[in-house]
Amino acid sequence: MSLNLTGVTLTYPDGEDRLTALDQVTLDVPKGTLTVVAGPSGSGKSSLLAVAATLVTPDSGTVTVDGTSTTGMSRRARTDLRRRSVGIVFQQPNLLASLTAVEQLQVMAQIDGRRPARARGRAMELLAAVGLAAQAGRRPHQLSGGQRQRVNIARALMNDPTVLLVDEPTSALDHERGAAVIDLLARLTHERGTATVLVTHDRTHLTAADQVAEVDDGRLTRCALRPPAPAANRR
């Protein structure tokens, strides 16, 4: 398993009381599979993603990323684990206005102290993987919303993460472009072997999932792993 949550409970302060955002959530996300987490607004989807990203420490339960339990880890160790093993795609691409598509990716490698020439090669390879090789020199304002989200996804893959966490990536896109982004995420997950968690309120995205997890009021109400399709049918 590349990502495992076991008995995770997370509460937030709520006046005199505590609000339970996640209630005893247990979820396994194997490598090379796409888990779609669906649920209504306020059900705990973003909280689940924040805990899985090790950005928020749960009150109880364990989070294991790439075989490493995060229980009792220092903040520094969690940051290192995140940089090494986790890619995060936020809802809004948050691209830097002055940088070209390829530079958006290279910046990630520079932060990690990798060699610029190698980083450029990897950035170009990833842009090609998301269908944007020809747009590598364009700045964000010269790209469509769907293309910007593709750059965002490619950027999250720069550190070759084992775990890919994606928060509502299609909220700013029309249905057709949104579906294309979800198909892309499923393909990249299978090709690159990431353990991917996609959070959405759009139930049409469930069809792309290898595993469907439904959250309601902080509880996992359904979690079903689909049998893999015959090899010939998989893209």
Ligand SMILES: Nc1ncnc2c1ncn2[C@@H]1O[C@H](COP(=O)(O)OP(=O)(O)OP(=O)(O)O)[C@@H](O)[C@H]1O
């Ligand atoms: N920082 C916080 N402090 C207090 N309560 C919070 C905080 N963040 C979230 N909550 C509450 O925790 C619950 C779960 O919120 P969460 O953001 O995880 O839901 P969600 O399913 O992602 O919702 P949405 O689809 O609207 O983004 C909600 O009741 C929310 O109000």
